[in-house]
Structures are given as structure tokens and as C-alpha cells.
Amino acid sequence: MSAAASIAGAMAWGRAHRRLLPILAALAVAMLGFSALFTLLHSVRPRAIRQAFDALSAAKILGALALTAASYLLLTLYDGFALRVLGKRLPWRTAALASFTSYALSHNLGLALLTGGSARYRVYRAAGLGGGEIGSVIALASFAFWNGVILLAGVAAATSTQLSPALGWGLSLPWLHVAGLVTVTLCLVPPLLRHFGLRAIEIGGWRTPLPGPAMSAAMTLVAALDLAAASAALYILLPAPDPSAWPLFFLGYALAIIAALVSHVPGGLGVFEAVVIAAVPGDKAQLLAALLAYRVIYYLLPLLLAALLLAWHESREWHGQAKELAAAGQSLLRELAPPLLAALVFAGGLILLLSGSTPADAARMHDLKHLLPLPFVEASHLAASLSGTLLLFLAPGLLRRLDGAFVATRALLVAAILFSLAKGFDYEEALILTGIAAALQWSRPAFYRQTSLIAAPLSTGWIAAALTAILASVFAGFFAYKHVAYDSSLWWQFSLRGDAPRFLRALFGIAVLLAGLALWRLFAPSPRAAPSEAIGFDALGSALALADQTDAFLAFTGDKRFLLADEGDAFLMYRVESANWIMMGDPVGNEARWSDLLWKLRERADAAQGRLLLYQIGARCLPHAIDLGLSIVKYGEEARVDLADFTLAGPQAKTLRHAERRAVEGGANFAILPAIAVPAHIAELKAVSDDWLRAKQQREKAFSLGSFDPAYMAHFPCAVVRMEGRIIAFANILATPNREEMSVDLMRHVAALPYGVMDFLFIRLMEHARAQGYRRFTLGIAPLAGIDGRKLAPAWARGAAFLFRHGEMLYGFGGLRSYKAKFATHWEPRYIAGPRGMAFARSMAAVHRIVSRPPARKQAGTAIAALV
Known part of the structure; x- marks a missing residue:
């Protein structure tokens, strides 16, 4: 085989196993570290380390x-x-x-x-x-x-x-x-x-x-x-x-x-x-003893303290006038409980593994022989090591707030406490595990997701961390028993002082457990996501009633699937394109449900062996995207107008005043068609839309924008500008029920448009929104705006900045932002969260396909007129 073919084969293998490579790299580095440590401590006897630790x-x-x-x-x-x-x-x-x-x-x-x-x-x-x-x-x-x-x-x-x-x-x-x-x-x-x-x-x-x-x-x-x-x-x-x-x-x-x-x-x-x-x-023995004590004091104790303080706050009862303030604090602390307790449970699993890999205290084992038979001691040692291994892999489930992970972890911790006492009167270890179990129990409300624990995917980072912890326990065992003469008879030696044989049997049990888990996941039928249940527009009403951003109403475009919270007060919308699961905007509705919805979508995508990408999300969704392990990229900036500050007075609004005056002098009249009246004018509106598409040499977009579809248009009021009784421009109006935000989606006008008409349309719309009590008006997103591609910036940022500055022939990036800047009082960043590396580029290519593809309506439902 030629060198080129070998390289190509290696690259193909790397692409096929891109998730495995980071795990192997982390394990390789960890093995180098442990190998170096083993070499450095080659002449050090384990007893010397214990004596230094006790000293x-x-x-x-x-x-x-x-x-x-x-x-x-x-x-x-x-x-x-x-x-x-x-x-x-x-x-x-x-x-x-x-x-x-x-x-x-x-x-x-x-x-x-x-x-x-x-x-x-x-x-x-x-x-x-x-x-x-x-x-x-x-x-x-x-x-x-x-x-x-x-x-x-x-x-x-x-x-x-x-x-x-x-x-x-x-x-x-x-x-x-x-x-x-x-x-x-x-x-x-x-x-x-x-x-x-x-x-x-x-x-x-x-x-x-x-x-x-x-x-x-x-x-x-x-x-x-x-x-x-x-x-x-x-x-x-x-x-x-x-x-x-x-x-x-x-x-x-x-x-x-x-x-x-x-x-x-x-x-x-x-x-x-x-x-x-x-x-x-x-002295290397004294150094290692000091390092072990340092690990406990500087690393584990602060983690335990953080979790215990958090659990105490979670369970504390508040009284009197402080109750409402405390509720907000409890809500925040409940958000922090899962990652803290996941780390604490992971540490508990590591402690169990290290304890099972090192010799037991001789005096305690002597006392134990009068209370428990040897087979029970042997079984408890093996069970404690297996419990520690399972805790490492259950910790990510706590991070995801899974109810099943909470129940399984609590049961394992209680069992491990008993195993710790039964394998050698290890009461210090039992006390630590008791503290972890208490913190977990006190934070019970934080683990509310009733999702299948078995189907939950494990991230690359967590797998690497768990295998590194197991590798650490293997190193500790072989170092502790490096002077033991290993032979086949060692496996069958059962005695209270048989620490090395117990370590080998526990190591074999852990290997069998890991192999069983890996084979089960490998040979289990692929849990590909079943076709999602069709959700009609009427089912979205409760969540849309809570919406505070108008892009929630892109749900009515008819080209999206919905994932609805069990309570019905929140949903997210997404589209599956090949292996790409693309969510549009932030989830809608009760923000307390967002995390659960996002993890459900993440798990469905993983079950279908797909990639998840969150498109045009806001800052509120960023912590959830980070929890999902996604890479964050800035997409652009959304132009927002604080209506209380919007004014045509002053030098900064000179061009707007001039445009309005010219439009009025030309005979422009502004009106709003209620949603119920839109179907009667749909033919006239379509003529304007077709003229606009021909003049722009464009076709309808989808997914992140609406298209001119009579069923979609009928959901919303429509702002129109007439001259001599004929509609020459229009924009359909999206508005949140809580009067937080108003915006437009489709903006179309005739090719021969008199000067200032669109500025006139926006000015009248903003004045109308302010009169109706709305707080802000949004003019949509300026793609690639606000991205500074300096010399040290990532390649994607430099490319995006170059496109923004020099890509006017492809898309009017700069012109679009300049136009919106005439009205905008401030800009809000929008982001894309997706997989790392080339997978991100493939997901963005899928976004381009679904945005550019002519839409085909697949949903049916009734308008929710009360919402708009």
C-alpha cells in the first residue's frame, strides 16, 4: 500500500471515529502521566508513603x-x-x-x-x-x-x-x-x-x-x-x-x-x-503523601463544601417578607446544584475506586473478622469497586437533571456506604459518601427530568474523565502491590490480608462491567427517533401566550417540527435535514422548561446519530448551549428600538423626517389590516409580492423567514401603504401577547416604489406599536454584524468579517445594517451553537439548504387570533 493511500485511510478512519479520537488522546496523555509517576516512584515503597501520610x-x-x-x-x-x-x-x-x-x-x-x-x-x-x-x-x-x-x-x-x-x-x-x-x-x-x-x-x-x-x-x-x-x-x-x-x-x-x-x-x-x-x-514518598493530602484539602473539600452549602440553601425554609427574595435565590442555586453534585458524585466514585485499589487497615480488618464472614467481606470489596465505577458514569445524568440518575445514584451511594463499612470498617469513606448522599437528597427538586437514563448519551469529555479515573485506580493498585509476585494462584487466594488478590478480582470485575456496557451500547438496536407526533398550531397556544420575542411566531410557517413540554407551556421548533437537527431561535414559553426541552432534542438527535445546531439563539439560551457541549459562534446582531426613546426630533432623525415628508406629499396612506381581513386582500398583496421577487431576482425563503403563503399570512395583521387606493407596500405584523415586542416578517413593495415609502411604513408602525403599549420594536438580524476579524481571531471570525466588509455583491450585509441603524437604539447579539470542527460547516450548509429551499407546508391548524 502506498504512503498516500495509508494517509488517506488514516484520515478516513479519523473522520469515522472523530468522537473516539479525543478520548484516546486524553487517555494517552493520562497514561503518560501515570507511567512517568510510576517510574519516578519505582524505588518508593507504599508503606513509606503511608507512614509519611500518617506523620x-x-x-x-x-x-x-x-x-x-x-x-x-x-x-x-x-x-x-x-x-x-x-x-x-x-x-x-x-x-x-x-x-x-x-x-x-x-x-x-x-x-x-x-x-x-x-x-x-x-x-x-x-x-x-x-x-x-x-x-x-x-x-x-x-x-x-x-x-x-x-x-x-x-x-x-x-x-x-x-x-x-x-x-x-x-x-x-x-x-x-x-x-x-x-x-x-x-x-x-x-x-x-x-x-x-x-x-x-x-x-x-x-x-x-x-x-x-x-x-x-x-x-x-x-x-x-x-x-x-x-x-x-x-x-x-x-x-x-x-x-x-x-x-x-x-x-x-x-x-x-x-x-x-x-x-x-x-x-x-x-x-x-x-x-x-x-x-x-x-524525598519522593513524602512528596507523594503531601500531594495526596493536598488533593483532599485543596480540591475535594472545597467541592464538598460548595455542594453542602448549596444543598443547605436548597432545603432551607424561608419565612416572612424574605420569602420572595429567597425564592429567586433558591431558583439560582437549584440551577447550580446539578453540576456541583455531578462533580461530587464523580469524586465519590473515584474515592471508592482508589480505596478498593489500596491496602486496607490491618487493625480494622482484624476487628472485622469477628463480625462478618470472609465471603461477605470479599463480595463487599468487589461491590464497592463496581459501585464506584457506575457512579462515574451516572454523574453526567445528574448534570442533565435526570430523575433516573438521581434515583440510581442515591441507591448506589447508600449501598456503597454499607460496602465501605463491610469491606474494612472504612468509616471515613462512609462519612464522605453519606455527606454526598445527604446533599443529593436535599437537592431532590433539581432533578426533575423523567427521561430514559439508559438512552441518555455520554459526552466525550465525561467518558474521558471516567476512564482517566479508572486508570488512576489501576495505577494506585499496581503501585501499592508492585512488590507482589503475580501468578495465577493469586486469583484464588481468599483471606482477610489478601489485599492484592482482592484488587485483581475487583479490576477484573470493573473490566467486565466496562466491556458489558460498551458491548451493550454497541450491539443494542439503534434507538433512532421515531417520527415525531404531529402537533397542530392550536397546541402551541399556551406557550405562545408567554412568548416575549416575536420570532416565536415563525412556528406558523409550516416547515417546522415542534417539541412540546409536557405541561404545554413551552415548545421549541426545529427541522431535520439529513443528519442535522436544527433548532430555530430560542425555545418559546416558560423559561423553566427550556433546559428539559433542549436536552430532549439533544437526546433525539443523538439517538438518530445526528448533529444538533441551535440557530439564531439569544444570550438567554447560551448557558443551556454550553451545558449541551456545543461550540458558540456569533451570527450577527438584532436591531432593536426602545419605543419609549424613539423620536423623529433631533439631527440624528433628519433623514427619517425627510423620507416621511416625501412619502406623505406623494400621497402615501398607512393602514393596518386585521388578521381576519387579510384573506380578502390576498390577491392584491400577492401581486405586490410577486413584483418584489421579480425585481430582486429572488425566490421565497423558509425556516428563519416567512414566505408569502395565504395560510401563513392569515395568522397576522398586515400593515399596508396605499397610493391612489392601490397597495404598494406591506409588512405582516408579529406581536407578543404581553406587549413586550412587535416586529415584521415579510416586507414587500412594488418595483417602482416612490422615495421614502418603506421608511414611512416603519415610522408609522413604530408609532402604532408605542400607542398600543409595546415596549420595543425589532427590525430583525443583521447577519455577520459586530464580528471583528482581527489578526488573532479564529478563522471563521476573520472570514465573516471579510464577507461583511467585501461581500456586498453576494448579500448586502453592510447596507442592511446601515439601513436598520437609522432606527435602532441598540443591538442585541445572536449566536449559533453547534458541533465543533468540520461538522459545524456541514450543519451550516444544511441551514443554507433549508432556508433557501421553497417551503412546503406540512402543518395544519387554526389561527390564534387572540395572540396577535
Whole structure:
């Protein structure tokens, strides 16, 4: 076979297994980390690690706890400073809740955008921040963190009095000092950029202002103090920490942090420990003991605290006048409960696996033999390991708020508590599992989705995290029993001190369980989605009555399917094109149902082996899109007019006044046809529409726009402009029942249109909307607007910006935005959320096909005249 054919075959295999490749990559990196750790600890006996762990004094542990508390307190200031840079004044407790939950999740699981980013989105959206502002908070917090790493690493290198063999790389000590000083100067880059005129960085439509020199210095100082506290929490756990050796220690710590982040291994498990042990001189057994204690103190305890505080808030009874305020707080906390408890249950599963892979306490096993027979102990050990494995794979179901995941997890936790006691009186482990079970039970209302747990798909990130956790337990077992002589007889040794045989049998049980799950998913009949039940327009009435955006009424175009909430007060509309499941706009109706509807659509698409894409969603839908694991791209901006501020007075409205005057002088008359009267004028309206299509050399669009269809037009009132009794322009009116928003969909006019008529039409419509008590008028979306394709922006952003500037021959991007800007008082971003990589391009090609395809009405129903 030729080299070209081999490469082509490899590429084809990669495309066919694109979901498998990230999992294999994460596992490969994790295996490298554990292999390096095993090599570094080759001469270390497990007993020495246990002795070093037991030797940790209460003073050291209390000191590490205090430094951990200081680190997390300083972490909350990241968000506080970021909000000040953005000019947003929020209470400290709001920023503290966002940052603490975000970091507690991302420190333990990695998957920073899915876990920590989602937590921030939920907190800040409830506080009134927009999607772009939340993205800026995350960017500024990251800026502070990395500036702190650069500053502290530079200072450590410049002041270090010794070299580590692992970090020397042939450098002499003077050169290390020079490298440190050069590194420190990098902290001056952001203030210098601002000094030379760069006030903000815009990438892909996200605009993040650069902090001024004073604010930049404050943020960097806070980050440096945070990193100093976090590293000191590990440093004081060492046997005899020497303050003069701290700079060298911090260099190893910083390198470990960077390696853990770059590796994308969940929580940096194995990678962080391997780099610290390689880079920091000292007794390796004592280093590993300190690292294990640090994992518990800095990672697991904050996660447990966050979940327990959350559960306490969930179950707390509020009284008196604070009841309504508390309800809002409870609603927010309930949104945060699933990701926190998913991480906590995942940690519980990891604890069970690690406990099953390491030797039991001899004294406790001696006491246990008087209470339980040996077969019961052996069975409990195996059952505890299998329970831990299942908890790893149930955790994503909690993130998705599945009722079945809650019930199964609660049952497994209760069983695991009993198994922990029965396999070796492991009461510490049982107490941790009890705390997790209590937090889960107290947050019961957060898990309301009665969706099949078995059919729920597992994301790539969660599969990689679960397999990495199992790999960690395998490493721990083989390291703990590396001096055992492995032979076939070991499998059949049953005794209270038979820790190694129990580990092997548990490992075999886990392998069988994983193989069974994989084969069951592989050979199970494909759960392709059955044809959805036809939902008539009448069934959408309750949800449309709650709509606060007029694009909800695109439901009447007749080219969409609907997914209706069980309660009937919310729905989403979508279209299936080949393997692409494309949702149009935000879900409609009760926002509390949005998450459930989106996950149901996600699961249907996955069952049909399809790709999900959310088209033209708003900022309110972004947290849900992140939860779904989708990639976010800015599509454009929607022109909105605050009707209370709309006026024809002032120099900015000069062109509008001139257009209105010319239209009136030409004999233009404005009128509104009620929906019931539209069918009587449909022939005249169609003549105008046909003339417009011929003049524009276009054909009807679909999906994201209405088309001239008599059944569609009959649902809505229609604004018309007449001259000499003949209709020369029209626009059908979409309006929400709560009078929040009015807009138009179809806008058509005759080819020979007198000057100013369309401006006249919009002016009269806005005046009519204001007189009817509507709050805003929307002029629709300007595609690709607001996307700044700078040099460092992603390729799609640079391409979109190029099209916006130079694509007028293909589509009037700039002209459309300029026209709408005559009326608009502000612009709201709209986004597309879809799969990553080339799959996104294929989904967008499917969107183009369904938007450009002439519509074929498939729905039938009656108009809901009361809504419009």
C-alpha cells in the first residue's frame, strides 16, 4: 500500500471515529502521566508513603486548610476586579458564588467551559449580565491568573538560590535569574498595549476591555497572592519546608499547573503529581503523601463544601417578607446544584475506586473478622469497586437533571456506604459518601427530568474523565502491590490480608462491567427517533401566550417540527435535514422548561446519530448551549428600538423626517389590516409580492423567514401603504401577547416604489406599536454584524468579517445594517451553537439548504387570533 493511500485511510478512519479520537488522546496523555509517576516512584515503597501520610501533623493540616481558604477567597476577587473593569457593580456575594462554584468544579473535573463556565453563566445571567459581558469576565479572570503565574514564576526564578536537575536544562544559576527578570517584564505588556491605544481586544464579536495600569497591577497582585497561598498549602505539608527553597518549589508547582492545564486531563490527575515529583527535590514518598493530602484539602473539600452549602440553601425554609427574595435565590442555586453534585458524585466514585485499589487497615480488618464472614467481606470489596465505577458514569445524568440518575445514584451511594463499612470498617469513606448522599437528597427538586437514563448519551469529555479515573485506580493498585509476585494462584487466594488478590478480582470485575456496557451500547438496536407526533398550531397556544420575542411566531410557517413540554407551556421548533437537527431561535414559553426541552432534542438527535445546531439563539439560551457541549459562534446582531426613546426630533432623525415628508406629499396612506381581513386582500398583496421577487431576482425563503403563503399570512395583521387606493407596500405584523415586542416578517413593495415609502411604513408602525403599549420594536438580524476579524481571531471570525466588509455583491450585509441603524437604539447579539470542527460547516450548509429551499407546508391548524 502506498504512503498516500495509508494517509488517506488514516484520515478516513479519523473522520469515522472523530468522537473516539479525543478520548484516546486524553487517555494517552493520562497514561503518560501515570507511567512517568510510576517510574519516578519505582524505588518508593507504599508503606513509606503511608507512614509519611500518617506523620502529617494537625498543625500542618490546619495550616494547609487556612491557606486553601485564603486562596479561594482571593479567587473571588478575580471576578470582582473583572466586573469593575467592565463597569458592572454587583454585590461581592454574587461574584463570590460565581467564582467559588466555578473553580470548585473546574479544579476537580477540568472541562472548564462545560463545568465552571456554565456555573458562571447561570449566576451572572441571573444578575442581569449579557453573554458578551460574562465572556469578558471569564477572559479577564484568565488574564489575571496567567499574569499572576508569570509574575510569581519570574520572581521565583530571579530569587532562587539553587537549581533543580529537572528544571536546569543546562542553565546556570545566573542565566536562571536573567530568565526570571525577563519573565517578570512580560507583566508589563497589557499596560503598554493600553498606553499605545489598544483599549480592548475583540475576537469573534467578543469585546473585552483591557484594564488600566492600576487595575492590571491590582489583578496581577491578587493572582500572585492566590498562587502563593495555593502553593504554600502544598509546601507546608512537606516534612521540613525551608523558606529559602520556596522559589525553587514554586517553579516546579507552576510547571505542574501549566502541564495539567495543557494536558486537558480531568483535574490534571497524575500529570500534576508527576511534574511536581520530577521538578521538586526531596524525598519522593513524602512528596507523594503531601500531594495526596493536598488533593483532599485543596480540591475535594472545597467541592464538598460548595455542594453542602448549596444543598443547605436548597432545603432551607424561608419565612416572612424574605420569602420572595429567597425564592429567586433558591431558583439560582437549584440551577447550580446539578453540576456541583455531578462533580461530587464523580469524586465519590473515584474515592471508592482508589480505596478498593489500596491496602486496607490491618487493625480494622482484624476487628472485622469477628463480625462478618470472609465471603461477605470479599463480595463487599468487589461491590464497592463496581459501585464506584457506575457512579462515574451516572454523574453526567445528574448534570442533565435526570430523575433516573438521581434515583440510581442515591441507591448506589447508600449501598456503597454499607460496602465501605463491610469491606474494612472504612468509616471515613462512609462519612464522605453519606455527606454526598445527604446533599443529593436535599437537592431532590433539581432533578426533575423523567427521561430514559439508559438512552441518555455520554459526552466525550465525561467518558474521558471516567476512564482517566479508572486508570488512576489501576495505577494506585499496581503501585501499592508492585512488590507482589503475580501468578495465577493469586486469583484464588481468599483471606482477610489478601489485599492484592482482592484488587485483581475487583479490576477484573470493573473490566467486565466496562466491556458489558460498551458491548451493550454497541450491539443494542439503534434507538433512532421515531417520527415525531404531529402537533397542530392550536397546541402551541399556551406557550405562545408567554412568548416575549416575536420570532416565536415563525412556528406558523409550516416547515417546522415542534417539541412540546409536557405541561404545554413551552415548545421549541426545529427541522431535520439529513443528519442535522436544527433548532430555530430560542425555545418559546416558560423559561423553566427550556433546559428539559433542549436536552430532549439533544437526546433525539443523538439517538438518530445526528448533529444538533441551535440557530439564531439569544444570550438567554447560551448557558443551556454550553451545558449541551456545543461550540458558540456569533451570527450577527438584532436591531432593536426602545419605543419609549424613539423620536423623529433631533439631527440624528433628519433623514427619517425627510423620507416621511416625501412619502406623505406623494400621497402615501398607512393602514393596518386585521388578521381576519387579510384573506380578502390576498390577491392584491400577492401581486405586490410577486413584483418584489421579480425585481430582486429572488425566490421565497423558509425556516428563519416567512414566505408569502395565504395560510401563513392569515395568522397576522398586515400593515399596508396605499397610493391612489392601490397597495404598494406591506409588512405582516408579529406581536407578543404581553406587549413586550412587535416586529415584521415579510416586507414587500412594488418595483417602482416612490422615495421614502418603506421608511414611512416603519415610522408609522413604530408609532402604532408605542400607542398600543409595546415596549420595543425589532427590525430583525443583521447577519455577520459586530464580528471583528482581527489578526488573532479564529478563522471563521476573520472570514465573516471579510464577507461583511467585501461581500456586498453576494448579500448586502453592510447596507442592511446601515439601513436598520437609522432606527435602532441598540443591538442585541445572536449566536449559533453547534458541533465543533468540520461538522459545524456541514450543519451550516444544511441551514443554507433549508432556508433557501421553497417551503412546503406540512402543518395544519387554526389561527390564534387572540395572540396577535
